[in-house]
Amino acid sequence: MTRNYWICVTNEENWTVVKQQKIWGVSERYRREMEEVEPGDALVFYVKPKRIGGIFKATSKSFQSDTKIFGTTGFSEEEVFPHRVRLERMIVPDKPLGFEGLIPKLKFITNKEYWTGHLRRAMRTIPEGDFELVRSIVEKQERRGGIGEV
Numbered sequence: 001m002t003r004n005y006w007i008c009v010t011n012e013e014n015w016t017v018v019k020q021q022k023i024w025g026v027s028e029r030y031r032r033e034m035e036e037v038e039p040g041d042a043l044v045f046y047v048k049p050k051r052i053g054g055i056f057k058a059t060s061k062s063f064q065s066d067t068k069i070f071g072t073t074g075f076s077e078e079e080v081f082p083h084r085v086r087l088e089r090m091i092v093p094d095k096p097l098g099f100e101g102l103i104p105k106l107k108f109i110t111n112k113e114y115w116t117g118h119l120r121r122a123m124r125t126i127p128e129g130d131f132e133l134v135r136s137i138v139e140k141q142e143r144r145g146g147i148g149e150v
Helices: 012-021 028-036 100-105 115-119 128-144
Strands: 005-010 023-026 042-047 051-058 083-091 123-125
Touching: 005 012, 005 128, 012 023, 012 042, 012 051, 023 028, 028 083, 028 123, 042 083, 042 128, 051 128, 083 128, 100 128
Parallel strands: 005 042
Antiparallel strands: 005 123, 023 083, 042 051, 051 083
16 A cells, blocks of 8 residues: 655656666665655656656665666766665556646646756655646556657
């Protein structure tokens, strides 16, 4: 049973790692958030710029690993994003979903004009209603198989 819903912010390079290795990792700065993730939690992946890549479910509690599997574009070369959880694929369409059409409908985005400020963290919780909205649209996207806008 899902306890929490998260939106996780990543780049294309690390989205590929998430999909292939079924692991999500964050830096020391976001260790506390990662420690709150429980097996069964749903993670929505926001892939820069302005796309929803898909949804995974956490299958582990957080753990630490210094194995370098994530890319460091835009980060220090030494960054390994050591705080991690294992994942299981829930919904991952072939093509990502455009994000901007969701902004007016998402409650966690309180400032619709300057919405990017709500996605400056590696991860944050979102309300269940926001998750359900995204899930339903991503499921439709997966069935269609093409890039979509809301």
